[in-house]
Amino acid sequence: MEVEMKIRGLMMDPVTNMPIVILKDVNGNTILPIWVGIYEANAIALEIEKVSTPRPMTHDLLKSILQGLSATVRKVVVSELRDDTFYAVIWLEKDGQLISVDSRPSDALALALRVDCPIYVEDSVLKSSRMAAAVSDKVNNEELRRWLEGLNDEDLGRYKM
Numbered sequence: 001m002e003v004e005m006k007i008r009g010l011m012m013d014p015v016t017n018m019p020i021v022i023l024k025d026v027n028g029n030t031i032l033p034i035w036v037g038i039y040e041a042n043a044i045a046l047e048i049e050k051v052s053t054p055r056p057m058t059h060d061l062l063k064s065i066l067q068g069l070s071a072t073v074r075k076v077v078v079s080e081l082r083d084d085t086f087y088a089v090i091w092l093e094k095d096g097q098l099i100s101v102d103s104r105p106s107d108a109l110a111l112a113l114r115v116d117c118p119i120y121v122e123d124s125v126l127k128s129s130r131m132a133a134a135v136s137d138k139v140n141n142e143e144l145r146r147w148l149e150g151l152n153d154e155d156l157g158r159y160k161m
Contacts (some may be wrong), residue, residue, distance in 0.1 A: 001121060001122070001123040002077060002120035002121065002122055003025055003027075003030070003120060003121050003122075003126060004019075004023060004025070004026045004027070004079055004118055004119070004120055005023040005026065005032065005078075005084070005119050005120065005121050005156035006023070006026055006119065007021060007022070007023060007026055007044070007048070007109060007113065007119065008022040008023065008024040008031065009022045010022070010041055010044060010045055010048065012089045013035065016035070018035050018036075018037075019035070019036050019037070019038060019040075019041030020033045020034065020035050020036070021034045021036055021041070021044060021105075021106065023078070023119065023121075025120060030126060032078070032121055032125070032126060032129055034078070034086050034105050034106070034144070035111075036105070036106040037106065038042075040104070040107065040110065043057060043058065043106070043110040044106065044109055044110050044113065047059070047110065047113040047114055048113065048143050053144055055078065059107070059110040059111050059114055060114065060129065062111055063111065063114045063115055066092065069094065070094065071092050071094040071099075072092065072093050072094075072115070072117075073090060073091070073092055073111060073112065073117045074091045074092065074093050074098070074117060075091045075112075075117055075118045075119070075120055076089070076090050076091070076103070076108035076109065076111065076112045076117065076118075076119050076120070077089045077108075077119075077120045077121070077122060078105050078108070078119075078120070078121040078122065078125055079122050079125065079126045080122070080124075080125060081103070081128045081129055082135070086125070087102070087103075087104075087105070088102075088103045088104065088105040088107075088108035089101065089102060089103060089108070090103045090108050090111060103113055103135045
């Protein structure tokens with residue numbers, strides 16, 4: 001089963017100093033943090049902030065190519081969590097045919113923002129993420145999990161590079 005999520009914000013991990021995309025369940029309080037690279041976070045932040053660039057960025061180019069091919073992005077799905085790595089699928093429609101494209105979650109999310117399509121996370125990923133956090137023997141991960149769960153709306157402000 002897929003759970004619809006929204007990008008709630010971008011923030012820096014206080015432990016690793018790496019960017020985190022925060023996804024939040026549209027019908028509940030479930031959050032899913034996904035650590036991403038600096039460049040990927042920047043691509044997401046540019047679209048969240050509606051910053052225009054003088055030349056198309058990679059995800060803008062991808063959007064233009066899809067439009068030129070008369071293909072639409074129906075949804076993106078964070079589909080799997082394996083060995084602490086998230087996997088995603090971009091679902092395209094072209095001439096009535098559904099096409100699945102393997103993707104990194106950060107690229108799928110950056111594209112989803114640009115084409116305004118729904119973002120989903122497989123329920124199994126949410127469960128695996130919770131179990132991984134619960135059984136983690138690293139104190140930093142447990143502290144970070146508690147910190148993320150305690151975030152309020154004011155904490156999830158705008159992301160600055």
